[in-house]
Amino acid sequence: MTEAYFQNLPEALCRHLSAATNRVQAAVCWFSHRAIFEVLLKKLRTGTRVELLLEYDSQNIHQDGLDFQKFIKLGGELYAYRDAALMHHKFALLDERHLLTGSFNWTYNSNAENLLVTADPAIVAAFRQEFSRLKGLSVQVQKIRPAEVKVFAAFPLFQNTYFQLNDLRRRISGGAGVWWTRAGRTPESWAPHFREHRLPLDPTGLLRPYWTAYRLWDTGLFDEMWPVLETAAKHAAARAVRALARRARTGDVLLAVCGKRQLVGLGIVQSDLRCDWAGGEAASYREVQWLRTFPDAPMDLEKNVGTGAAGRFRGSALRVVQGVFEGG
Numbered sequence: 001m002t003e004a005y006f007q008n009l010p011e012a013l014c015r016h017l018s019a020a021t022n023r024v025q026a027a028v029c030w031f032s033h034r035a036i037f038e039v040l041l042k043k044l045r046t047g048t049r050v051e052l053l054l055e056y057d058s059q060n061i062h063q064d065g066l067d068f069q070k071f072i073k074l075g076g077e078l079y080a081y082r083d084a085a086l087m088h089h090k091f092a093l094l095d096e097r098h099l100l101t102g103s104f105n106w107t108y109n110s111n112a113e114n115l116l117v118t119a120d121p122a123i124v125a126a127f128r129q130e131f132s133r134l135k136g137l138s139v140q141v142q143k144i145r146p147a148e149v150k151v152f153a154a155f156p157l158f159q160n161t162y163f164q165l166n167d168l169r170r171r172i173s174g175g176a177g178v179w180w181t182r183a184g185r186t187p188e189s190w191a192p193h194f195r196e197h198r199l200p201l202d203p204t205g206l207l208r209p210y211w212t213a214y215r216l217w218d219t220g221l222f223d224e225m226w227p228v229l230e231t232a233a234k235h236a237a238a239r240a241v242r243a244l245a246r247r248a249r250t251g252d253v254l255l256a257v258c259g260k261r262q263l264v265g266l267g268i269v270q271s272d273l274r275c276d277w278a279g280g281e282a283a284s285y286r287e288v289q290w291l292r293t294f295p296d297a298p299m300d301l302e303k304n305v306g307t308g309a310a311g312r313f314r315g316s317a318l319r320v321v322q323g324v325f326e327g328g
Contacts, residue, residue: 005115009104012115014039016100017092020048025131026092027053030060031106037066044074053134055087056080056141058167061149069144079138080148082250083271087134091127099124146174148251165325168253168291169318177252178317181244181310187264187295190256194265194293199254201244201273201310202284204237211282217273222246240309245273245284247312254288255313255320257305262298266291266324292324299327 005012010033017024017039024043031037031054040050052071054060061068072078081087091101097119104113118124149171172178181199184190193199209232210225222245230238248254248269256265271287302315313320 002116002118002120005102005117006113009102009113009115010035010106012117013100013104013106016094016098016117017043020094020098022048022095024048024050024092024094025053025096025128026051027087027089027131027134028092028106029055029086029088029090032060032065033106033108034066036106037071040076041071041074044071044076049077050075051077051079051131051135053079053081053087053131053138056082056149058149061144061146062167068141072142072144078141079135080141081134081138083137089130089134091131093124093127093131096128097124099127101127146170165321168321168325171251172253172317172321177248178255178313179243179248179252179310180255180257180305180313181240182257182305182308184258187258187262187298189258190264190293190295193256193288194290194295197270197288197290198285199244199267199269199288200283200285202241203309205282206232206238206241207245207273207275207284208282211275211277211284215275217275219246236308240311241284243312244286244310248286253317253321255305256290256293257301258298260304261301263301263320263324264295264298265293266321294327297327299323 014036017036020043024040026040031052040052044050050071054068060066068078090103090105091099093099099118099120100115101118102113102115103111104115181201206229209229210222213225214221226242226246230242250269250271252269254267254269255263256267257263267288267290269286270289274285274287276283276285301320305311305313305315
């Protein structure tokens with residue numbers, strides 16, 4: 001059985017979701033359609049297991065959005081996709097036998113979209129495998145915390161970013177860390193980092209022994225090796241690397257500075273520590289979504305950020321972001 005829909009997609013989707021009896025597994029980029037959400041809540045109330053994997057960003061999680069905490073309370077399993085890349089899927093598996101997929105996001109829109117329903121065993125099996133892979137890259141959410149929500153970015157990712165000042169204020173007020181980092185003495189030195197949407201954080205190669213031993217980032221392994229790594233570097237350099245590699249979390253706010261107090265960019269940390277082996281050398285970095293960059297017109301902070309290459313920002317972060325957005 002295979003069916004294609006091009007009109008009345010929410011109604012068709014709700015009808016098929018309602019037919020599930022044992023399990024619903026959905027991976028959806030953006031979800032705001034209340035009628036579809038109510039169907040999932042009804043399935044939970046009748047004992048159906050529902051796993052929902054979302055792009056965990058401010059387009060989905062916000063004050064006026066769907067009540068995902070209620071979904072969790074009713075027994076729903078909510079998974080936050082944590083990779084920096086966009087999880088752009090829109091599919092659902094019903095009882096592990098039927099697949100709903102297509103271009104239709106579970107939102108209100110007037111776009112020309114499609115929905116395909118199939119029970120082809122090979123196709124269903126392929127999507128089951130993909131759901132399992134995505135689930136492995138995600139974190140189950142038990143409590144909705146605004147500070148952990150990624151910032152919504154319009155296409156293309158990391159460019160022409162749509163971002164609301166209030167979202168950033170809520171993020172900081174909700175407990176997100178705010179860090180400063182210095183990657184050069186001149187504003188121009190930041191240009192390649194802004195262009196690549198990266199933050200290099202180990203210029204002296206302190207972490208090379210770690211990458212040589214493990215190749216993948218693991219906080220437990222890092223903590224075990226850290227006492228040995230720390231002895232091979234000056235205290236200030238080691239402190240900066242540890243701050244940005246271990247203490248800063250995905251979703252934290254990052255201030256790019258040059259000199260002692262010139263702010264040239266504002267971003268959100270988007271990944272755990274990664275390694276680029278180009279040229280045979282281990283180069284450590286974290287992906288950053290740069291929300292505002294202004295190397296040609298740096299903004300002076302109220303006071304010096306401190307010595308060294310990085311650290312926790314001790315001034316008023318709310319005042320800084322207000323100045324950045326007003327100036328932009």
